[in-house]
Amino acid sequence: MSKPIAFRWRDRSAWIDAAYDPRMRGIALQALLLMAVAMLAVTIGLNTAANLKAQNVASGFDFLSRTAGFDVSQALVPYSSKSSYAQAFWVGLSNTLLVGALGIVLATVLGFTLGIARVSDNWLASRLALVYVEIVRNVPLLLQLLVWYVAVLRSLPAPSAAFQLPGGTVLDVRGLHVPRLAFEHGSAVAFTFALSIVGALLLWRDARGLRARGTARSPSVIRAAWAAVALAPLIALAVAASTTTVTVPTLGRFNYDGGVSIEPEFLALLVGLSIYTAAFIAEIVRAGLLGVPEGQREAAAALGLNRRQALRLVILPQALRIVIPPLTNQYLNLIKNSSLAVAIGYPDLVSVFAGTVLNQTGQAVEVIAITMAVYLAISLATALFMNWLNARTAWRER
């Protein structure tokens, strides 16, 4: 450790000491570099603004409050052609987040199933998983999306000859049309459901706590508690059912109207992204499972746990510690890959905002900057969450 340096004006020796102190020199160099980078950024910004002004190209962010004037096929937030460009931005962002979130859930479930199948002793299951992984991860994603969209969903019949699925659901080239449920007391039912889920969680924690202490409540108390938790939402649903209106999609002049339509562009993107990412997740899970020492498996067997119990209680929890960091990468890839939506016409952020809005306003610099910032924010947020999860499940030295 170098001795603390007292900075006094005109104290030359202190400055010379500082100049020869590697730590101080490091800080000074870092500060210089930071200033140079900041100056470069400011120069680029000012230069861009000056040149845009010189060329008479409109700049600034005022355009966000102007009327968009175009329609979007799928919007989770209220939107019409009279909405502003800012609202069009939210439409694109919510569509990106929707396909990203659902894609992550589907890819994780499918990927874990395949990964476990890959190391299972069942020859057929492990070979099938191997074939899946090798085919899917070696074909470019864009090609797979086009196969799902053009070859599969586009070959479905026209609305007049649609497939009638059970429960009033209809599948045609225009997408999947499901019945629309309108609860008169929808919020009350949802509230009861939420309450019962909280109740079930509390009961489960209580039971686990008691079991850890080697005791349990009397069976009649448990039965009564579970009955209360389970019956409440059923009663609420029964009451609500009498006032619920179900609108089954019916064939109008052109389309199946009345229900909720899930666009084929969305289906193709969701299926394509999930299947592609699942192949990579399967390999990560396989690596994680194989990374758990063989002795753990043997120890579990020695304790009298069967195969399923050993997997669930001993192997998977340890494998997760290995799996989570590379899994984060796959989740980030999936979110970023969702921008390939533009190739099959799904209205995601890139298609709606960095495509249509950019073209209608001509403000390329602003629009691209916003889009990049949003992807950065989504990716960083996902990474932060996964890092937190990683820290929680990481091996704790005892």
Added chain:
Amino acid sequence: MALRISSVLGSNLAAVASMLAAVSFFSSIAAAQSPTLDTVRKRGLLNCGVNTGLAGFSVPDDRGRWTGIDADFCRAVAAAVFRDGDKVRFVPLNAKERFTALQSGEVDILSRNTTWTMSRDTSLGLNFTGVIYYDGQAFMTRKALGLKSAKELDGASICVQSGTTNELNLADYFATRGATYRPVVFERLDEVRGAYVNGRCDAFTTDSSQLIAERTRLPDPDTHEMLPDLISKEPLGPAVRQGDAGWSNIVRWTLFAMINAEELGVTKDTVDQQLASSNPEIRRLLGGEGEFGKALGLDTDWVVSIVKAVGNYGECFERNLGSQSPLNIARGRNALWTNGGLIYAPPVR
């Protein structure tokens, strides 16, 4: 900071250049100053932004040669500048890239069936230099649907290209009628056509000239029909960057020269004989009288080069869009004003 200084210096130079241009305009004989013209001359090629593929406007033929009225307009400008209509580098652009390509200087002219609108003319840093084709937005549907008018499309799925005026007109058309539709939006026109062919949508909407061209590319064109309604006005024309009035004049007057040539009966085959014409209007147009080309910074016989390269406006139209093309579009609104159309050019004098 060096970048900043050079940009300020650059704009000063541009100001000096435009002052020089103003001075030379008043001295009338001296050549006009245009930085773009100088760049193009130095490069020896005209960079011209065209559509990636639209029959009749700009599309490569089976030997890779660009054809169409927009592509021919690029050749006309090249002929005016170089006396050679083939000194053009065609830069295919999609709807999204087109304005940025022009703003950034990647192309010298945007000749890509682009609708002249107020916001594009005023806020994108570019100038439209005229109308080469008066178009309007239309709908195409399957004959089997038996529709008589676009008004019957309430509730239909409609395919449209993103980032176009078509997308905006479509929204306006249905909103003003209180009708609904389901937009199916793609970035490229061939994707839009593909979706329509597969039955993803009931109707395909774009400018009527494009629809006529697209219809010829459908597997079974006779089972599709155009609805009679035109829901918008789409004046298509070439555009240049703002701030170079000299270049803007060259492009504007190239189109006017083609129109004037048609009006005066100057054609590709007869232009050499017409040089000896006694008609003063023809003599002024072809450079036999006065030095009108010089004021643009071009040769006195610049129009002769244009007409020899691509013919007059009418010849370009018939060859690419009209009776000599598979599209067979009638002149209609695009006839000369003397024949009841809208095509009109100020006189050369």
